[in-house]
Amino acid sequence: MNKQWYWGILFFVLCIFLLFAIIIYFHGDLVGLDTLIQRVTALLFLTLGCLIFLILYSVGLLSWKKLGEKDFLSFIKKDKKVKDKNNNKKDQIFFNEIKRYFYAQFGLFWRRKVRKCLVLGTSTDVDTLLPNLINDHWQVTDQTLMLYGGNAENEIDKAWLKTLKNSLGRIIGLRRKPLDAIIWLLPTNYLQLNRQQQYRLEKIAMQIRERNKVLGWQVPIYLVSTRASEWQQQGRIEQSIGLFFNHLKLINLDSVDPLLDHLAQECCEKGMQQVMQDLGHDFLLRLSQDLVTSDKARIKQWLSKWLTLPKINSPRGLLFAPVPQEIKEDEENYLPEHYLLMTPTWQTISDDSVKQSGSRIGVAWEMMVCSLIILVTGIFGVGQLTSYYHNQELIMDSTRLVNNINQSAVASYSDQLEAQYALLLKMSQLMYRKEHGAPIRYQFGLNQNDKLLNALWSHYTMANERNIAKPFFKWQSSYLVRLTAMSPSDPKRNEVINSSYEVLKAYLMLSNPDKIDVNYLGDFATRMWGTPANIQTSQWQKLMPELVKFYGKAIQDHPELAQKPTKQLVQDVRQILINQIGIQNAENTIYQAILQRASQNYANQTLTIMLGDIDSRMLFSSNEEVPGVFTRKAWENFIKDEIASAAKSRQEQIDWVLSDSSKVMTSSVSPDVLRQHLTERYFSDYSSAWLLFLNNIQWRQANNVADVIEQLTLMSDVRQSPVIALMNVIKYHAEVAYSGGGLSDNIVRSAKELIKERDPAKLNVKAEASGPLTPTFGVVLNLMNSEVDNNGMSLQTYLLRVTQVRLKLQNITSSANPQAMAKLLAKSVFQGTSVDLSETRDYGNLIAANLGDEWLGFGYSLFQQPLEQAWQVILTPAAGSFNETWNSQIVYEWEKAFAGRYPFKDSDNDASLAELARFLRPNAGMIDKFISNELGGILEKQGENWVINPVNAQGLNFTPEFIEMLNLFNQLSNLLLISGDAQISFDLMARSGGNVMRSELYIDKQKLDYFNQMPVWQRFTWPGDGYSPYAQLSWSSDETGQQLYEYYSGDWAWIRLLESAMIRQIDSGRFEVVWKVANDRNLKYILRSQSGEGPLMLLKLRNFSLPKNVFDIRNTEESIKVTL
Template sequence: MKNKWRTWGLIIGTLIVAVAIFAVLYFFGDRLGWETWGEKGTIWLLSMLVIFGFLMIPMIVTSLNNAYSNLKANNKKLNPAEPKKEIELKVVTGLDAMRDQLRHRYGFFWRRKLRWLLVTGETAEVEQVAPGLITQGWQLGNDALLIWGGSTKAALDENWLKQLKKLRWRKPIDAQVWVVAADYYAPTKEQKALQDKTLWQMHSRNKLMGWAAPLYLLDIRRTQWQQSEQEEQPVGTLFPGKPHPETLINLLSSVVKQTTDLGMTQVMINHQHAFLLQLAQDLEQRDIPRLRGWLPTFLTAQGGNQLRGLLFTPQVNRAETLADHAFQPTSTWQAIIDDSRVAKGHGVGMQWLNSATLAALSVIILFSLGCIISYIGNRGLIASAENLARQSNDFSVSMTERLTRQQAFKQQLSQLQYRTEYGSPWYLRFGLNQNDRLLTSLWPYYHQANQQNIQLPLVNNLTNELEQLVQMSPNNPERATLAKQGYDRLKAYLMMSRPDRVDAPLLGNILIENTKQAPDTVSAGVWQSIGPELMQFYANNLSRHPDWAIKSDKSLVTDARQVLINQVGMQNAETAIYQGILKRVAQNYGSLSLEQVLNGIDSRTLFNTTEEVPGIFTRAAWEGMVEKEIERAAKNRREEIDWVLTDSGKQLNSEISPEKLKQRLTERYFTDYSAAWLNFLNSISWQRAESISDVIDQLTLVSDVRQSPLIALMNTVKYQGQTAQKGRALSDTLVKSAQEVFGSKAKKLEAIPVDDSIPVGPLDGTFGPLLRLVQGGAQENGDSLNLQTYLTRVTRVRLKLQQVTSAPDPQAMTQALAKTVFEGKAIDLTDTRDYGSLIAASMGEEWSGFGNNLFVQPLEQAWQAVLEPAAMSFNSAWRESIADPWNRAFNGRYPFRATGNDASLPELGRFLRPDSGMIERFVTTQLAGILHKQGDIWVADPMNSQGLTFNPQFIHALNQLSKVSGMLYANGDAAMSFELMARPSRDVVKTELLLDGESLVYFNQMEIWKTMNWPGETYSPGAQLSWSTAETGLRLYDSAKGSWGWVRLLDQASVTQLDSSRYRLEWKAEDGKSLNYILRAQTYAGPLELLKLRGFVLPSNVFVTSRSPASAKPEPVISQYQTEQGNTSNKPKKAQPQKIIGNPVSTEDASTVPPVRKKSKAETPAETANAEVVEQGSADSAETQASSKPMTRMRRIEHDAN
């Protein structure tokens, strides 16, 4: 029955496959390349033949096996075996009989339709669970095959196992059953040895068969009563894949509970059916404790059989009616059979035969399928290409249709080209690939179509354009405009005639740009979508097909070349060549950082930079690629550039000759080379040292011959700067020799002597100063500048600084060094600093950053390290001896502060006297070498004060006090003379000025000058101003007491400068009357100069250091003066606004001053622009004016006004 269904299923399946193939060919055959019914029928028949061939393979194999078995049996009958091999042959014969019977009963797939169970154990136990199995060898029943595997105590029969493996070569058995008894679990040595031997046998058996099947333990239990009428049911448990020993015991415990319940039920029905109850009792009381130590051995065995279950069964009786080799499974056997369908074994050892067989069969099947698919695909591809070639050469259709067909044909060729380069798809290979042959056979057809559709229109268009350019008048401005396009068109025309010169991307772009206009019979949309692709495809393949070349018009080419040579030239080609060289070189040479330039030497403690040198501008790049690239460019100049405009037989213009090109490219490269290294080296910055110890460390590293980053850098610069150097030309040597022969008259003066032995190179102009510095040696006159001398001097400076730091009093020694310099004497430090500055200056302006950072800054820092503590020491001495006593003497006193307390003039003289004053003595004794007095002005010495920064407030204060000292203490004591002259005022009858006992009374008579002395010789010094009018009596304007009374009174006046020595003083009375006087000073501004002392603060620092920066500008004290002055003066007065009115006039007498005339609108702006308020002395700097209060209400006028 099964064979019948199998046959019908095979027939129906074959019909379904045949119908499916027919449907695919019917609906999709055209797409696959089979258009005719004959082609489709052929493919269908081939497919069916292949399918029938696969179906016949099992039948052929079965027939061959039967034939082989019959032949073998006949050979055995004719040649009986020897007696000693009778047992072996008997076993083999039994297997052969089993095979024949199974094949006859179950057909071709007899191996997989049964569950093969190998039974082992002692003969007594096996006979009780499978009666007759031992004598028969195998039993068959219920789709299960039991095979007797031998006793566990006997040796393995390897030949028999090999024969068994041949029957089922991949998986010989599905399960292995070991029949055991309860006494096997006893913890005795005999039973332990039996278990180990059995496990060893299992391992050996598995190794011989190459397969480890699941293991089932079948425990035979004997009972006192017959159990034949008892209901059969499987008793036992199945184990999971990788059980834990405790899991096994728990499962067996659950078996005890189940068997107890079932056993009690069966005993209640029939008291003889006590198998289950007895089993539960034995398991609980005896066997489970034994199994706890017996079962785990199967779990720990590596590579053995998987323990799948433990089942219990009573003795089985075989029915007499059963035939030989028949097996009637009990419920326990059936449970094993059913579970074996689920349980999986595993292979043992290398299954190379199985794998090789499967692989070979898979390869054969895949290759067969691949050949079929490849044949189908290639046949369709050839048919499609043939159809496209035929259609594209049909010139009877319209131009639009021809272009559309050519576009399809082009896509087919592009696909074939791509497959030629990158390989065809896998389904077109398998030995049937016709891609290359098909592509070769299609090119003539495409050329024929392309020649008519694309090539001829392009040639005609280019010819017309070139003829138009040639025929255009030379004076036509459009001729120059069309020159660039004409060059491209000529180049395209020549490429089409010379395929070996084709530049496909360039040719395609030229053709597309030159043929944007669609042909007359083609729409613009179709041309824009198809035309560019066809023209680019033509350009891409022109160089591969020399037969596609056109025949050029030589006369047209010659005329076009002449026109373009006159209009275009080759100026832009040089830049393209140069950029191309740099681009190619940059791919092989990376940029160099400072660390790479120094060959790994760490320079971070001395100098650093984030800039990098491009790798293309190095000596390695020049010698490795650049020089060769320039040579190649010069060699190929005619072929790469000039072939378009110049015939190979004509002489090139000297300007575009290869030699000129090589010269210009070389000059251009080394110009950029120099710029790259200039940028890199000038970007190097010196690291600032924080202490004199850091300076010493830096100088030590600089002068270290082995580890100096400076030496490493200069060596690298020397190596890079000598790139492309060569010996001097022979002509230069001959000229030099001629000059020596003909005497001094023929000699040419040389600013710098030239050593003929030194090679010259293109980088000498840039790297020359650095190379001379590195290569120069000490000469007899000692005037040469070289690196070695510089390093020797640096070493001296470093040793001197080490002496300073190791001295008992480093500060005193530092101050002594600084004082030596302040006195104008030279030391090693200053000499080396000057030497470094000279080296930096000799490098020139373009190396200024490099020279300053690496040759000046190190020694400048060393000088600063010496000056810093010395300057701090001088600042401290200034504060202790001058600044602090000054502040104690004059703080809170007028004029330095707007208070009622006057400063002592003798005490002020103690500080300010020109020769013996404390301030001048300090400057002349401590700062004599760096500060000189020129008249009344102190000036810093520019040479000896290098590295020092004077506090600008100090210089300004010193000059301000010097003026006061020279004017007030010229004779030792405080004394000043000046002249006053009263001036008439409106409605004022009389004015009276009292100054330290002297008076100046004016009654509106003729003005006269009166000499006044301040301070006067009186015991009650002071200044008083009073006036009277025609209506009132004498009135007091103000009376200021004290030595500074006169200065206080001047502080209230409005001062206007008339010329260099005369000033007009104007006091405003309460009633608005003006009290006018003219003051004529003998020195500077006379007593008005003292007004600058208002708010004066003596700076506490002489030098600016890191710990004592420049003194901050003092806050304005005008508001303070206005507030406090109001408290000290008798009468308040309003501040007068300043006016800027022209320049002063020179008058000898106030009476000659004419009245003020008004300025016209045209004059006023110009004169106003030239006028300026004089608030400080001519030598005062604008930066320090805030240290003293400006002279308020002072202005300059051109004429005096009543």
Template sequence: MNDNKNDNKTRPAGLFIGVAAVIVFLALGIAVWVEGPRYEWSRDTRIIIELSLFSALLVVLLLVKHFELVLLWIASLRASRWFASYDAGKRAASNLDEPAGQVDHATALRNVLRDRHGWRWRYRERWVLIASDEPLVKRLAPGLADAGYAITGDAVLLHAKQTSSTLDTEWLDQIRRLRRRRPIDAIVAVTRNRSSGKPSFDSDGLAERLARHARALRWAAPAYLLNVTDFGGESSGADEATGFTWSNVQVNADDIDKSLQALSGNLADAGVVRLVNNARDRYPAELSQHIANLRGALSDLVLQTTQSRIWKHAVHGLLFAPLFKERELAPPSSGETSDDDTPLAPQHRTIWQTVAEHSRKVHGRRIGFSLSTTAAWATTALIGCWMAGTMLSGFVNRGTIESAADTVATLFAVQDRTQAMQALDGLDRQIDTLEIHRRDGAPWASRFGLNRDDALLDALWPGYAIAAKRILITPIREKLEQRLHQLASLSDAEIASGGNAQVQAAYDTLKAYMMLAKPERAVAAFLMPQFAATATPARSTNSPLSSGAWDDLRQHTIAFFANHLAQGKLPAITPDLGLVASTRQTVIGVRGIQNSTDAVYQQILDEATPKYPPVSLATLLGDTTSRGLFTTTVTVPGVFTRAAWDERISKAIDEASGQHSVAADWVLSDAKTGNQAPSTLKAELRQRYFDDYARAWAQFLNSLRWQQAPTLSATADQLTLLGDSQRSPLVALMNVIAYQAGTGTTAQSLSDTLISKAQQLVGADEKDPSKQAQRQLVPLAAAFGPILRLIGSDVASSMPATGKAAAQFAATGDLSLARYLERVTAMRLKASQIVSNADPDAMARLAAQSVLQGKTSDIADSRDYASRLAASLGEQWSGFGELFRAPFDQAWQVVVRPAASSLNEIWRTAIAADWNRTFAGRYPFADSDNDASLPEMARFMQPDNGVITQFVTTQLAGVIERQGDRWVVAQGANQGALTIDPAFLNGLNKLTRISTVLFPAGDARVRYELQAVQTPGVTDMKFVLSGRELHYFNQKQAWVPFEWPGQSLENLSHIEWRTEQGGLRTALDSQGRFGLIRLLERAKVSQQDNARYLLTWTPDTSQGIPLKVQLRSEAGGGPLDVLQLRNFALPAQVFVTAAANGGPKVSAINPPPLPPSAIASAQHAAVPLPSGLPDGLAVSDNVRSAAAAKTTDQPTVRGIAADAPSFMKAQPRATSAMTTISASAEPLSTPFGHALRLSGDVFVY
């Protein structure tokens, strides 16, 4: 008995697990030791692997008890599952005795499936829903209608009752809750053909039934149609499935019809065989006849169900089955029944199995919104994006770190200067990028928790500091120290002799050197030009970079270093203290000279300003008025007049001799006083004063503005006053300028003056140049020289020449004030003649048309003379020069306006109206089916003798000229008031460009070539254009010549193509001579180079297949240029005459804008422009503070005249332009005594 106990005693499972682990270890150990040499494993490697295996064996032996517990847990689960299956069988047997309606079908179905399949009960079997009326369901699947479900084979049959139009949605909702992811795998819609009525099947009712089920389940399962017949019985033969299924979603009526025909034939053959064997087995033959009779109706049923307007279903099968008598369905087998037992096999079981098996190949789709599905997809997408971003970030950051490490390694390893500079520039760019990432945030591609930009930036700075010091800073430091040594060796006078620029350069060099020693004071904007000026590091002779590339590389590295020097991350240099001290002493002395000059000059102007108030234009002209001719609101500062110079300024400069200390800054830490010799100081003060003097008068004279007259008669009155030498304010103003330009002139001795006068009296004009006396020094001669030459004054002296010398100079000078006044008089006579005429507009039109047609005239010559005179004044006096042009421009403005209106009228009536009558409503000028006439287009548009070209060349030759294929405003036309309509010029140029291409030899002929472009999906393509065609069927591409317009009488244009999926198609038909242009208009054009264009058509937008062809022409875009004429309208006018009805507007209070040349001149000379003008420049701060008088202290013009100070009282006004002077050598008693007298063509003094 004890022996039996020992024999039946169970051994622990851990023993077997341990034995198995030892066996596996031995096998792996032997394999590693024997096969290791084949894989080139060394002996040490194999020992390490053996030790690793042994360690794993020990771990397994230690955990063997845990493995045993896992095995026991699995065994207990299997036992529990068996007991649960046993209990479920018992419950199922007891449920058969309960009345209907008392059983929860969903719970019962779940329990049955759980007993059969365990926790995977939901998707182990295929769930098939039968959608049909209850009587048919009872005959097809007995018991299914009452229980709501039935299990047959590997399929679970489901059915929801439907009363009239009410569906048992509660049962369907329970099914959906049992299987949330996929409620059902297939749905079988049972249909029965009608015995009467035209439609054999109710497809709409069937589609509506399927739609109700889909909405209730929120799931559109694959649908199968089951056609039941009344013939056939239970004795028809073995259970079999008749019909056919398919997997594709799209169905074709022809395919369905062919399948039905084939099925009918097969059933007929099978029916004959069965009838031979059993005369009562008639079902296959009858079904064959049934299908043959209803083949069309069955095909329509499938298509209508698939494409129903109510609900589109994915139908995947059409089956047939006979109807049997109603009978009960056998209950499901209990859990004790094994798979080998033979369960009750109801009829049609094969049909359900067929549907269940085929549904594995197709899938349904969810209907409506599913929170779980959306959340799952969103979570999956988020995780995927995060994983992808993490991987991308890892790669990006790894590449950045490796790139930085390689750059630093190269920087320390390379010895070549060019390579070192390139490596340093690369490191600069990387550090700059990392700083941008730190400031603005790293790119998304380098984030996701893996970014190391901050740590990498901190790690790069030490390496950069060492490399920059060796490559960049050391050469720059040596260059700066070399300059400082040179500076320390020079004296103050030698440095000052170079002017302000050299002194400032010395100071800047010392400042740059000190910034390297004190990085906290570094200023990048200052350091960059200083370091760049050192031209270091120098380019090596064998450098592969050009000089320009090297300079660009050097500037990049310098800019980066200068921008980061003040951040405290770069070490400071150790300066040479002795060199710094000596340089400071030198710079301090020289800068003291400069600063003391400023202080003395400012003090002189401040003391003189209260005594000399500003002078206006009315004060300067005295009794002569400029009202009605020109005016200005700008005044001349009183300190910049001849009276102020003679009475105070010159004496103050002579007395100025002081020493002024210079305050030190951080660059010049040891501030010392600097002295300057009185003679040097005096010369610099005088030069500065005369520079500001010329700028003040330039500002005043450039601000003078001509006052516009509203009518031609008023213009004639203005010209009368301007040309009258007795009353002209311009002559009086020129006298004032001549007097004021003599400020600072060095006076000659009395003996020199007497000898000069005696020589003039005896006619000793021919002098020996070697014996001539030294000419007078005129500080303002250079500044006022252009103006003084107009009045015949000697440019070397402010005193006007007298006698024959002045007469000869005035007579020989082509540009002079005398000749200008003659031109003014001639223009005044012309204007008066026009005004006194019976038809002033007609006469003005005749006078202007000669100029517009390019002919010569007195008006054009006078305006040209005024323009040349204004240009002779130069940029400094460009605003004053406009005053000489303004009267002629105004006269031309009034004269030319009628001519502009007349030419506009001629253009509208003779050209534009004829154009509109010819081309209105015709293509390409309008959206119409009617084409324009090419001969008519040639008549208008021919580039040489067309109507439009003839009009321009005959009527507008003076204002428009042709340059190649472009019409531009004529150079030097100076049409003044005339403004060419930009639309006219643009339209004229457009027609010229098109006509050059369209009418190269008179007739319309455009030669071009086409070449087809391969397009995926297109197998054949043909372009038919005016009788010729381009046929391309994927052969070698070639250019095919074409000509437009073609010689064919048909003039048809269209495109034919054939695709892989379809037949020959044609589209884009266009007729007429402009058929090609219409076809090109529909294409998408992209220019490939100067001669080729890519044309793309997409005639079939549903397929989206483009048709492409290349076009090239002999000139321009060829026929594509004709598209520029689409909706083109000829401009309605030549000149813009919007303001023609109103005369010239009188000047406003503020002066009008200066011309660009005057603004540029003022900027160049630092001359302040009038207030209110664009780009106005102010007088220097010193001049402004010295010359500006307070508003409360400034008297009016009347007050100045009544209570004038000493300098005004001693300066008589010019009362007449006819005053002459005596020949005595005594100084002139009147400042404005240099009056002019008009005598013939010259001014006599």
């Protein structure tokens, strides 16, 4: 459809649409559309319908166009198929003509009588040797059929060849032999093996291979070479000239030489005879001359080239054919259609091809299938005869056994058992065959195994109920009833209890098909079921186990045969046995027995044995040993299996024999509880043994810097460090029974470690999962595990810091003045400016503290003491020089300011409060400044007090006097110098005393006058205004006037007055101050302080002297020795 038609149809549709729209809108009443809404709705539907039509029309037209193109392509393909089909039909007609011809000549089996030859060659060569073959397509004479197959170089016609195979092929071993020979008419220049000829030869060989592949047959190839002569050969007697090859191969190509020589000789002899008769008959003589002079070598070369081609069969023969004599025209008219002009050459090829069967290409499936069918048929026939004989014999044997069973019902018990045993053997045989299949001699469709087994089963059930089931179950019941009837005091009761478990187990098996163990039942019957009086013991021991086993198997397969137990009897026996097991199998007894057996196989582990080739004596040693039973090897190879065996033994006793699945098992005898308790106790003892060993490790004392450096060097050596080796040993033994990682990984790792294929000093940082020893060893393992967040603490970091300390100490020993360098380092430590040494020491202390109290000894020996020694060898010698600094800077100034003055001495001269404040003032005083500048690293200010740094001050012994001084001065400074200047505020309240009417107290012009009125508190400040410092106490009684008790002047007057009083502490803030003025008269006052003891604190300065030494160096063994 062209575009004009397309747009024309669209225009026509639009016109129809407009026509209907006009009718609907203007004359809608004619079609029932009276209202405007109805008309508009109708127009909308009409528009929608028109749009849908246009869309469908366009899509349909496009689809039709595409379909037309597709149909055209299909037509082309179909036309090709039609042509192929027509060609196939034409070929079939061609071969049907040949078949009809030979069928008329030779009958039904003409294919075996006719010799079929396929001729290949150029049209020129074929017309020369076989005139009219190309036009006739096939020619025949007598029993020889010549088919023209086209040029050997052309592409093959597979359809034509397949039709040839199906039409002309004769059956040979279920395969069709399509041809007897392929005749290739060689071109006249075939011996000229130039590059072009070689290419043609390869192409022809490939086409011949393809023909054989389509035909499915390796057809013999005959090579025919056309030989022309310069003279007419009319009248010459023609012979078949050529030679045949038997499986010619490249390796035996030299065998062609004698054949060609003999052919040349024969041609020469016969050729001479023909030439003598007619000089023009030179064909044979010329052929002989060509073979002798040149063709022999070229023929051999050509054959060599042919045989080197891949997958090509060797030629059967090489023949030389002269140009045939021309047939006269009048003679040709009398020749029949498709007549083959037979020559000696064709006759020779035809006769020889009959003797050559050729060979198949590919697998002979037809022959294989036919042979297989015959073989299977024969085997099945013989098998049925054999199966009939054996099944008949089996039926007769089973019938005999059934008769014996029936007859033995009235015989003796032993005869009954023998008959049942014989039936049992036969049924066992049948049951085995039912499960695994009967032997092949019973098969082939005649197998009676299952039918016989079903027939024998009823007879067995009857006999077994009489001979085994009832007697066996009755004996078990009586045995258990006997146990329940025995009193606890019966001496034979324990003996019966020991065997009652087995009886109860067998008793329950017979009533629970899913619990039956046939081997146990057989063994139980042999040991426990006594021999009856009317049967021999040997016979009983032989028959009974097998009969009971088969009975148990029968209950498994047929639960309806199970016995019905007495529930109350079972419950009573279970309770008796459970009570007995709880007594005999106490956990402690089992546990100690396991350890006792293990101790015979595993020796105790010393530190030397654990570390192997690593010598730890330079660093640490231990006199303790770890018992061999508490090692990983003992657990994995012995203890674990022993605990499992104990639990299994308990499980075997309790799981179903002594417990009912509907009730909860008593926890005291539960196998799971036993396993759990034994395991927990073992690992508890395991942890304790290792903690005892590790906490008793002692670090070797080093007396000088050289020893310390040597220790730290060995300690941080990642290859030879005993510390790393010991940590790896701990890790190996602590990871026992770990659940992390794959099973194969743990096995391989354990094996490598056990056979010493590891470096014990190599730090292992692999992360592991949690295990039973994690609560104890987890803190140690975390030090070695860099993948776990352990608050920055790890063994690697610790050893790195140890290396830093060692390098610093080595720098001291290698300096020009080691003594000065050591003192300088110690001073920096005192002052808190030595970061490396202090931080490393703190890091070791932190690790030891993090290990906890359980690892106290181990943490101190391996992490604290090594650096403690390094700290001490530096700080201890420097402590003496620091005492000198203290005396020169502080003590000297103190003595200069306060020597011979009150309150430090009994003297009328008072010490200056301003001078005292200069020494004691917080932060700004001389003592605070000295401590801050010189001891800032080991003393630190916490609040208002100086506190010894417990970490940095370790190894340094402060003198007790110095510590007491610090405490005293801290209290005084907080009390006296809180505002900067020396001043104390306190409250006094006078109390009435016997025979004292009035008392007056003056403190720096501050007066407390008391005359037995209501006592009140009065605030005092000491010292006062400073212009007239004094203190005075006077009193009066009803007998005497005003009397002076004591008067002191000076800054310390109030302290002097307090010194003469008796002081008693009432509570934390109040003190009773009593002055005894006469034998029977006391002046009482209550002193209340806002902080501490108030002014009473200053009494502690009486006879106080500043200590001469800060550090106690009397116990220091020797000063530092630096060896270069």
